[in-house]
Amino acid sequence: MHASPSRHRAWRSGLFVAAWGFAAIGSGGAAEDRDTGAVAFINERIASAWAEAELEPSPRATDGEWCRRVHLDLVGRVPTREELRAYLEDRSPAKRDALVSRLLGAEYVEEYARHFTDVWTTILVGRDTTNELVNRPGMRQWLRRVLARNMPYDRFMEELVTATGATTNREGVEGFNGATNFLSGKMEEMGVDNGVQATAKTAQIFLGLQVQCTQCHNHPFNKGKQNQFWELNAFFRQTQALRRREGGDDVRYVELVDSDWAGEGGNPQEAELFYELRNGVLKVAYPVFIDGTEISRSGYLPATMADGTPYGVNRRRELATLIRSSPLFPRAIVNRLWAHFLGSGFTKPVDDLGDHNPPSHPELFGGLADRFQEQGFDLKELMRWIVLSEPYALSSRGTRRNRSDDPSRGEKPAFTRFYLRQLTAEQLYESLLTATEADKTARAEDAAKTKDAWLSQFVVAFGTDEGDESTTFNGSIPQVLMMFNGDLVTRATSLGGGGFLDRIVSSDGTDAARINALYLAALARRPTAQEIKSASALVAARRGNVAEALQDVWWAVLNSNEFILNH
Helix, strand or coil, rough: CCHHEEEHHHHHHHHHHHHHHHHHHCCCCCHHHHHHHHHHHHHHHHHHHHHCCCCCCCCEEHHHHHHHHHHHHHHHHCHHHHHHHHHHCCCCHHHHHHHHHCCCCCHHHHHHHHHHHHHHHHHHHHHCCHHHHHHHHHHHHHHHHHHHHHCCCHHHHHHHHHHCCEECCCCCCECCHHHHHHHHCCCCCCCCCHHHHHHHHHHHHHHHCCCCCHHHHCCCCCCCCHHHHHHHHHHHHHHEEEEEEECCCCEEEEEEEEEECCCCCHHHHHEEEECCCCCCCEEEEEEEEECCCECCCCCCEEEECCCEEECCCCEEEHHHHHHHHCHHHHHHHHHHHHHHHHCCCCCCCCCCCCCCCCCHHHHHHHHHHHHHCCCCHHHHHHHHHCCCHHHHHCCCCCCCCCCCCCHHHCCCCCCCCCCCECCCCHHHHHHHHHHHCCCCCCCHHHHHHHHHHHHHHEEEEECCCCCCCCECCCCCCCHHHHHHHHHHHHHCCCCCCHHHHHHHHCCCCHHHHHHHHHHHHCCCCCCHHHHHHHHHHHHCCCCCCCCHHHHHHHHHHHHHHHEECCC
């Protein structure tokens, strides 16, 4: 249904923003002016796009839905019953702002760091736990440390791109630097094509560019040229990923080092590499950034001659400097985080920016990237702006006025509703632990190993040049069987061990109150009258065995679509 002319004019004049109260979101007294301004900017740009497309947004999400959503997205799990109760009972008009401040603050810093360690580990090194060239505990340790102190994103990138040292802190290993695990599995120890994966993933993650296809030929659909891939690859040619072995061929750890490189022609003062065109012609490449900026061709690391004249260059450090100065750098992370919170980026895929793939909201996209850079690449501030914005606050239920807004069908996203998405495997794991109040007192590294073992059952590695992998955690048969019969769900729904379900069964109150507690724990809402009626029928079918009936209800709730979706 199209908007009436008068209403359409109201939208265009900005009255629509005021009528829906967008500017009020995130404008509590505790918020900084820049936060309020950024949130208002998002809301105004989104509302303008709705007006242009003659779309109307869905209603707001309920308090319970929003509380569950923001816990999943910021700390990687559903809220506890106590957290949900406190939020629902809060009558302050600024309670959303207050909750976001708490989740991003000191009280939840360990859970925030744990969640985004999961997110960034997957982005940087994938979920494959069998790669002996990557030490996942080392990667996690570094990530937890820098995320807990909210390292600025430009420094975050620089430490990963320029890292040297050992991938592990095992006994007897010196020079541990967990950041080396980003590149350790993407670099050949020696060889002609050293750094192919490093080139592709660095461009993809930090610049939003998919350059992997251009190593063999010019890209057929965008402006990517073969020479640009190898010119970018040249920045990694001083770097070696040395395999430190023990007992035969087993790799104990990898040591990432920078050293002088003589080039493939043997002239370190002008160290070149060669690549082959499809017609067999050999071409030469030197380190040149994607925007055409050239650096010294020297293969020597920085040093000083006897007369005091400096010479040489550290190519990876120069690369980090060029990435930081590129306008694509803030855009790439803004697009990635927007997709993390809203279910769709401004482009699809999020790591494929360029003229061939125009964003859905160019002014908003560019403006957010500029603001993010201006306030010092603060990831938590960017997250705060997004989760306090109006599109994030909307219900996931579509209406007849925004039914066409469906990116899953290939349409450009309009963000008139919150797009349903499945929990990640990590979110589901943590949510099962939270909903069942399972013991989480184990050491962080032990808990991470247990989680990795659980997650590994879904990983499918393709073994391509880019180290691609996929996951069967997508509603497929392996996932369904795991949820129905897996050990984690079996333990979560067991009786007799003094766990969560036993405590609910033995609690005071009516059967309806116990069922209510199960729904709040898993779904952040109370059961409907029909759900209470169905659960009561189960009690009757169990001939009054309340414990077994509640076990059936709990199993059904944990295996419901509603539990495994972020909505």
